[in-house]
Each structure stands twice: as structure tokens, then as C-alpha cells.
Amino acid sequence: MKDSITIQRTGFYTTIQDKGRFGYAALGIPESGAMDRKAMLLANALVNNDEYEAVLEYTLVGPTIEFHCDRHFVITGGITEARLQNNPIENYTIYLACKGDILELKKITKGCRGYLAITGGLQTSDVLGSKSMYAPITSSRHIHKVTEILVGATTYGTAKGARIKVPKSIEDASYLFQSVLKVYKGPEYDFLSSHLRKYIEETSFSISKLWNRMAIQLEETVPHDTPSIRTGPVIPGTIQLTPSGRLMVLMKDCQVTGGYPRILQLSESAMDIVAQKKQGDVISFLLAD
Amino acid sequence: MQYSDFHIYRMGADAWGIQWAYAPSRELLQFLLAVKEQLSKTFEVEIIHTYTEILLKNVVVTISENELKDRFREIIKTTQPQPSQKPKIHHIPVCYNPSLGEDIETYTKATSLTIDQLIEIHTKPLYTVYFMGFLPGFPYLEGLDERLYLERKAIPSQKVRQGSVAIGGKQTGIYPQDSPGGWYTIGHTPIKLFDVTREKPSLCTAGDYIKFYAIDLQEHQRLLKEALASNVLPTTEVYEG
Numbered sequence: 001m002k003d004s005i006t007i008q009r010t011g012f013y014t015t016i017q018d019k020g021r022f023g024y025a026a027l028g029i030p031e032s033g034a035m036d037r038k039a040m041l042l043a044n045a046l047v048n049n050d051e052y053e054a055v056l057e058y059t060l061v062g063p064t065i066e067f068h069c070d071r072h073f074v075i076t077g078g079i080t081e082a083r084l085q086n087n088p089i090e091n092y093t094i095y096l097a098c099k100g101d102i103l104e105l106k107k108i109t110k111g112c113r114g115y116l117a118i119t120g121g122l123q124t125s126d127v128l129g130s131k132s133m134y135a136p137i138t139s140s141r142h143i144h145k146v147t148e149i150l151v152g153a154t155t156y157g158t159a160k161g162a163r164i165k166v167p168k169s170i171e172d173a174s175y176l177f178q179s180v181l182k183v184y185k186g187p188e189y190d191f192l193s194s195h196l197r198k199y200i201e202e203t204s205f206s207i208s209k210l211w212n213r214m215a216i217q218l219e220e221t222v223p224h225d226t227p228s229i230r231t232g233p234v235i236p237g238t239i240q241l242t243p244s245g246r247l248m249v250l251m252k253d254c255q256v257t258g259g260y261p262r263i264l265q266l267s268e269s270a271m272d273i274v275a276q277k278k279q280g281d282v283i284s285f286l287l288a289d
Numbered sequence: 290m291q292y293s294d295f296h297i298y299r300m301g302a303d304a305w306g307i308q309w310a311y312a313p314s315r316e317l318l319q320f321l322l323a324v325k326e327q328l329s330k331t332f333e334v335e336i337i338h339t340y341t342e343i344l345l346k347n348v349v350v351t352i353s354e355n356e357l358k359d360r361f362r363e364i365i366k367t368t369q370p371q372p373s374q375k376p377k378i379h380h381i382p383v384c385y386n387p388s389l390g391e392d393i394e395t396y397t398k399a400t401s402l403t404i405d406q407l408i409e410i411h412t413k414p415l416y417t418v419y420f421m422g423f424l425p426g427f428p429y430l431e432g433l434d435e436r437l438y439l440e441r442k443a444i445p446s447q448k449v450r451q452g453s454v455a456i457g458g459k460q461t462g463i464y465p466q467d468s469p470g471g472w473y474t475i476g477h478t479p480i481k482l483f484d485v486t487r488e489k490p491s492l493c494t495a496g497d498y499i500k501f502y503a504i505d506l507q508e509h510q511r512l513l514k515e516a517l518a519s520n521v522l523p524t525t526e527v528y529e530g
Contacts, residue, residue: 025337025346027483027491028421127485136466137425137485187298187306230313231422231429233337233344235304257339257422265301
């Protein structure tokens with residue numbers, strides 16, 4: 001029998017993610033991939049996986065997982081209340097789960113998305129070069145209850161049952177507390193009036209109830225008369241200004257083209273920060289030179 | 290030099306866009322596709338194009354910003370607008386029966402056309418596929434007769450069925466998947482535009498042509514059954530101009 005885990009409870013919204021899907025945007029296929037790329041890379045590095053091995057990405061409330069094999073694992077990203085065999089465990093720390101063990105990932109107390117990397121990686125099939133879930137490219141858009149997922153052969157060291165504490169320097173979750181997003185000018189930035197530019201730079205925006213893996217809409221509206229554009233290319237991190245004056249931050253599952261002015265573009269570090277924001281959280285923009 | 294009026298912009302740390310100051314046309318599209326082909330020889334990155342723009346994603350270079358821009362300019366300047374492949378024409382069967390095109394009656398009323406007139410006008414043009422966007426495999430088509438223009442619906446439908454053929458604003462399109470949508474559904478095609486299990490998931494490629502032809506309910510049923518059993522592709526031929 002192959003090594004695997006079973007997702008007993010799914011949590012709020014849990015998907016399998018890796019680096020994402022590249023080379024298919026011309027077919028209208030979104031990039032996808034981990035929303036908080038840094039957390040995914042760190043998780044994989046800690047358990048000695050290849051950097052883009054597939055991980056679980058969970059949102060607000062994590063899943064409950066049964067291990068059918070012995071595997072080291074780590075959780076990164078949003079700070080998660082977690083229990084292994086009913087004992088509280090820490091984030092950014094490597095543990096060994098033994099065959100039959102139950103890992104419960106509960107509430108995220110800081111941030112929005114958590115990442116679980118298991119040594120050997122999750123081995124679902126590649127669809128167009130990626131395991132990242134996005135319907136209709138993959139058959140389901142998220143993980144369903146009682147799903148068995150194969151895991152790869154372990155590549156982790158010899159430590160048996162050891163609880164390896166990660167050095168403080170690596171355990172850097174300070175970005176979860178950051179709210180200033182470094183942005184670049186988008187192609188239509190110049191369309192904005194100077195008044196509008198100033199307003200956008202000086203306003204604290206809050207995350208509206210419309211947030212998912214495609215886009216995060218901000219609550220505050222910006223009155224403007226900037227016209228829509230001829231449909232142009234967009235990428236994750238593009239910030240569009242909708243006709244109603246909402247700022248829409250495109251995220252990893254966004255479309256490849258769009259017709260709203262692209263006023264700003266997030267830096268990569270800002271993508272990781274905003275991926276950890278949920279409804280009501282506040283952000284502001286810092287324009288890079 | 291053709292199409293020399295363009296500007297280069299940077300989008301974030303490593304994406305670069307080129308925007309041309311011309312109205313969309315089939316000629317410009319051919320030129321953009323040729324530029325894209327040339328760019329991909331130098332830059333091994335993902336390149337997206339739309340009506341008048343090209344975007345290169347994840348460009349990692351060791352040269353300066355100005356040198357990179359010069360390289361883009363040089364490539365654009367030396368590009369011959371001759372795409373290496375001849376476009377194809379995909380003949381797409383559409384059933385315009387009101388039982389499948391749920392908005393057809395509202396639509397014909399609003400445009401003061403009969404269903405027969407709509408079918409005649411809609412099936413006449415060779416539509417050009419400009420690019421794919423919105424949904425995987427969703428072709429942006431140009432060539433809709435202006436008699437068929439109609440502002441999109443005030444309230445979008447929550448679910449437009451896969452295969453729906455629709456009109457919105459100055460555009461017509463086919464939904465490759467179930468999706469919310471604001472266009473008027475005027476018919477349905479049993480042909481799958483996009484199927485990830487196929488070697489080529491998307492039926493269309495930018496630059497291809499689409500031609501619709503009308504089928505009745507019986508033929509629609511037959512093709513739909515066939516499509517369930519196997520992968521039915523439409524008749525496709527090479528466009529010889």
C-alpha cells in the first residue's frame with residue numbers, strides 16, 4: 001500500500017497548492033499556486049522538500065488529518081492552533097507524525113492562510129504542469145471531506161520522533177503583522193488625477209467581505225471618472241480600479257485579462273502580506289520609486 | 290517600420306508590457322502574434338497578448354532596464370508580420386432553439402429582429418479569435434455585425450451553461466465552462482471548446498477563425514450524445530485567405 005494521509009475534516013477552505021501553472025495563460029488559464037509563496041517555500045525547506053513540492057493551503061480554520069504513514073511535517077503561514085494526538089503543537093516547528101496519528105489544525109489566530117508541508121510532498125496528479133487546485137483544470141476546486149492523498153517518499157533526516165525547533169531567525173512571522181504594501185505604478189497609474197493619487201497613498205483601506213483566491217476587494221470607494229480600458233493583460237498582484245471606485249487586488253487565481261484600469265502592481269513581498277489579510281484587516285500602500 | 294507607435298511599461302518587479310497605440314485589427318493581431326513569436330525566442334517566459342498589448346511575465350535578466358527596452362525595440366523593429374502558421378477555421382454548430390438559448394426571445398424583442406434574421410446575421414461572418422481570457426478557453430471574438438449589438442444584461446445570470454453561445458455589447462462568445470455571465474444566451478453548441486484531458490485543451494488559438502452554422506434540436510441532441518461518448522471536434526480547415 002502506498003503512503004498517504006486522509007483529510008477527515010476539511011476546515012473552512014483547503015486546497016493543494018504548489019508553485020502554480022505556467023505557460024498556459026494564453027489559453028486563459030490562471031496561474032494559481034500558493035497565495036503566500038514565502039510560507040510555502042519555507043515549509044518545504046524546513047522538511048527538506050523540493051521548494052515547490054505540493055502543500056496544503058488552508059484558510060481561517062484548518063483541516064483534520066489522519067496519517068497512514070510516518071512523516072515529518074511543519075506548519076507555516078498564519079499562526080494556527082494545532083494539536084497532534086491531542087497535544088498542542090507549535091507553528092514553524094518540525095514534528096514527526098506516526099502512522100495512525102491525528103493532526104488537528106484549528107483556528108488561525110493571526111493571519112488568514114496556513115501551510116502544511118509533509119516530507120515527500122503531496123502526490124496528486126499534475127494537470128498542465130501543476131498540482132494547484134483550480135476548477136475546471138483540476139476536477140475539484142478544493143479538498144472534500146474524507147479525501148485520501150498520496151504522499152511521496154520521505155527525504156527527511158534520521159531524527160526519529162524528534163521535535164526540531166527552528167532557529168528564531170527562520171521563524172519569521174513578523175510579516176503577518178505588517179500592513180504597508182509596497183506597490184509599483186500600474187500601466188494606467190498616469191490616468192489618475194493628482195488628487196486621487198494622493199488619496200490612494202494616504203488612505204488606510206480595509207479588506208471587504210469579498211475576498212478569495214481570485215481577488216480581494218477593498219471596502220473604501222474612491223470617487224473617480226477614470227474610464228475603463230480596452231481589455232489588457234493582468235497578473236496576480238495587479239490592482240484594478242472598478243467603475244464603482246473599488247480597488248480590486250487580483251490574487252493567484254485571477255483571470256489573465258481585464259478591462260478595468262490597472263493602477264498599481266503589488267511587489268512580491270506585498271503579495272505574501274496581503275494573502276494573510278481577511279475581512280476587516282487594514283492595509284495601506286507605499287509607492288516604490 | 291510597421292506599427293512603430295508603442296510604449297514599454299514595467300508592471301511590478303519582473304513583468305514588462307508593450308502597448309501599441311492603434312485600434313485593434315486583424316493585421317495588428319497578426320503583427321502582435323509575430324512579435325510574440327520573436328520575443329519567445331529571446332525570452333523564455335510566459336507571454337500574454339490582448340487587442341493591443343503584449344505582456345512578458347517573470348522576466349529575469351542581468352542587463353539594465355534601458356538595455357532590456359532596447360532589446361524589445363530591436364525585436365519589434367525587425368519582426369516581419371508573417372505568422373508562421375496559417376490560421377484555421379472552426380465550424381461550430383449552434384442550436385438557436387429557445388429551449389437552449391434562454392434569452393433569445395428577450396434578445397430578439399430588444400433588437401427588433403426575428404429569430405431567423407438573428408440566425409442569418411450571426412452565422413454569416415468569419416469571427417477572428419483575438420485571444421483567450423475570462424475563462425480557460427474563452428475566445429474573445431471580433432466580427433459581430435453591428436445589427437446584433439445589445440448592451441449586456443443589467444443583472445448578470447448566476448449560471449450560464451457550458452456551451453452557451455451569447456451576445457453582449459459588441460461581442461459574441463461561447464462559454465467553455467458553466468459560469469456567471471452578463472451576456473444574452475442565444476443558443477448552444479454541443480462542441481467542447483475546452484477540455485483539459487485533450488492533448489490540446491483549447492480548441493481555438495489566437496488568430497483562428499470561427500464560423501457558426503445553425504443546427505436543429507435533433508442534430509443538437511445527436512451531437513451532444515456523441516460528444517459524451519467521445520471527443521467530438523468541429524470540422525476545421527486551414528484558411529487559405
